[in-house]
Amino acid sequence: GGKWTYDGPDGEHHWSRNYPYCGGAFQSPINFQPELLRFDPNLLPIQLQDYNLSNKEQLTLSNNGHSVLLSLPSRMHLAGLSHRYSAAQLHFHWGSSNTPSGSEHTVNGKQFAAEMHLVHFNSAKYPNISTALDKSDGLAVLGVFIEVGEHNPAFDRFLKYVNGIKYNGQKVQVAGFNVRELLPARLDEYYRYDGSLTTPPCFPSVLWTVFRNPVSISLRQYLALASALFSSHAQEAAPMPLLGNYRKTQLMDNRVVLVSFQQ
Ligand SMILES: NS(=O)(=O)c1c(F)c(F)c(S(=O)(=O)CCO)c(N[C@H]2CCc3ccccc32)c1F
Numbered sequence: 101g102g103k104w105t106y107d108g109p110d111g112e113h114h115w116s117r118n119y120p121y122c123g124g125a126f127q128s129p130i131n132f133q134p135e136l137l138r139f140d141p142n143l144l145p146i147q148l149q150d151y152n153l154s155n156k157e158q159l160t161l162s163n164n165g166h167s168v169l170l171s172l173p174s175r176m177h178l179a180g181l182s183h184r185y186s187a188a189q190l191h192f193h194w195g196s197s198n199t200p201s202g203s204e205h206t207v208n209g210k211q212f213a214a215e216m217h218l219v220h221f222n223s224a225k226y227p228n229i230s231t232a233l234d235k236s237d238g239l240a241v242l243g244v245f246i247e248v249g250e251h252n253p254a255f256d257r258f259l260k261y262v263n264g265i266k267y268n269g270q271k272v273q274v275a276g277f278n279v280r281e282l283l284p285a286r287l288d289e290y291y292r293y294d295g296s297l298t299t300p301p302c303f304p305s306v307l308w309t310v311f312r313n314p315v316s317i318s319l320r321q322y323l324a325l326a327s328a329l330f331s332s333h334a335q336e337a338a339p340m341p342l343l344g345n346y347r348k349t350q351l352m353d354n355r356v357v358l359v360s361f362q363q
């Protein structure tokens with residue numbers, strides 16, 4: 101689609117000019133305010149199926165100028181939701197090298213260093229993500245808060261290749277691994293609400309599941325995201341660092357956020 105950025109003349113305050121849904125309702129991300137959370141005992145633990153990929157499998161790690169993406173095979177899927185949701189890709193949002201504060205969702209106003217999103221589409225009803233993209237029951241995205249702390253070997257499965265995708269449009273192949281290892285231990289504790297894509301075209305088509313507990317990566321690993329990538333193409337004269345690729349939190353539009361936990 102058209103060009104859009106996170107700041108400047110094509111920044112998020114201007115997205116709705118070319119992408120009308122970005123100015124609509126049910127937008128993401130949001131701030132999880134304690135007084136607006138409602139415990140729902142029907143929210144069962146998230147069931148990940150076929151997340152343990154063989155190292156014979158090749159995944160594509162790419163820089164699309166907005167984020168770093170890892171392609172995921174559609175046999176990976178979520179079970180236990182209203183429909184089967186098949187994996188499509190995972191990507192990240194982060195801050196800058198000297199400000200490790202770049203998550204999209206926030207908890208009582210607290211922004212985490214970064215946030216990982218695993219994008220899935222309703223493969224029970226739609227043949228591929230492109231047709232599911234703008235359907236109200238089309239997508240399910242898992243969100244994982246990331247904080248800077250302990251080194252996380254699971255993230256090195258692909259972070260060690262980011263120097264091969266420094267510029268917009270670059271891709272490298274990485275070996276499959278157990279994607280479950282990127283997620284927090286507790287898959288039973290999460291926030292749940294109806295929202296949207298957090299980038300243009302901002303379709304209100306996402307069932308959001310954001311895990312309560314963050315995962316940790318080391319400062320060195322965080323900097324691999326926040327200081328090694330550019331949104332510009334390799335041959336462009338002025339390299340543009342890929343930083344602060346997070347949308348600000350949106351109005352609640354009297355939405356309720358359900359939580360699967362009580363304390
Ligand atoms: N935060 S988020 O989960 O809303 C989200 C992103 F933040 C984001 F950057 C991307 S993207 O593909 O890198 C950029 C253009 O959509 C997608 N990509 C999705 C939407 C479009 C598309 C098409 C095929 C596969 C994945 C996606 C996304 F779902």
Ligand SMILES: [Zn+2]
Nearest residue numbers: 191193217298
């Ligand atoms: Zn995202």
